[in-house]
Amino acid sequence: MATVMQKIKDIEDEMARTQKNKATAHHLGLLKAKLAKLRRELLTPSSKGAGGAGEGFDVTKSGDSRVGLVGFPSVGKSTLLNKLTGTFSEVASYEFTTLTCIPGVITYRGAKIQLLDLPGIIEGAKDGKGRGRQVISTARTCNCILIVLDAIKPITHKRLIEKELEGFGIRLNKEPPNLTFRKKDKGGINLTSTVTNTHLDLDTVKAICSEYKIHNADITLRYDATADDLIDVIEGSRVYMPCIYVVNKIDQITLEELEILDKLPHYCPISAHLEWNLDGLLEKIWEYLNLTRIYTKPKGMNPDYEDPVILSSKRRTVEDFCNRIHKDMLKQFKYALVWGSSAKHKPQRVGKEHELEDEDVVQIIKKV
Structure with a gap:
């Protein structure tokens, strides 16, 4: 595992060093494709000695829809689950109280929605640190993700969690890329586009395809796609799901700060402890699940x-x-x-x- 981790780190470092311009687009595309392949290796560990899914993670899917609560340790995920479902998930004010995945079910407007309290994600979960891999593979089976954030802690947590989830092929609040990719037996790589492309050119596309050992394919772009979009389509194991950013502990911030939070898209401010705006959150979950x-x-x-x-x-x-x-x-x-x-x-x-x-x-x- 360490060798894959090392390779990922080397590629990330090289990408950070490389300047982004037209001349390096080809090289960056190649690095991104290599990175995606290594990440996939991390997600599907070899059968021997890979330790299985871990205790308490193989939660049976029940109800009509599944919503996962993801967040750093001690942001109030367990309190939120307890208030919404009446389940008991142990709550304490030290980090990593929840160690396995705890399910609860709420009935809302006639639908049974299963809520999963996933253990706190730590930075580097996508690289196999902590219980990150199990947490995120359970998150992939959800229909909607609630990223629980702490109103007092900095907003950088949001970026870190998004980065962890994206590293595992979960795309939040995005539509699948509008491009067709079709393999064929001969004829090389053909790239056709209905719009002007600023990110992808034929060389970059060929570089990415050759990394996947694909030498004959027709690719049609219907919008200005990036190298990441093309890699997502080739990998094919991406999950597109809606996501709500739940900002908890709003009782500890000022009104001005709350007004700023309210302007952000996909946000829902709550206080789980004082039960503020929980009905607003349920309303939003219902809207995003689109049942x-x-x-x-x-x-x-x-x-x-x-x-x-x-x-x-x-x-x-x-x-x-x-x-x-x-x-x-x-x-x-x-x-x-x-x-x-x-x-x-x-x-x-x-x-x-x-x-x-x-x-x-x-x-x-x-x-x-």
């Missing part, structure tokens, strides 16, 4: 508004709805009746490819 609630209506009965079926906003067709209830349901599916904002008239008879909206009511008609 769709669908109510079921058995034939001849009123809709069941107590227990909605929760779908993600990306997969919310009638087919997804049937699969969520039972995997055999599609075999007997004839058509569905839908009431709500996705229906043109009440009720509308639809097939399984119909897209549902939040709070629609669905009745499934089976074949006889």
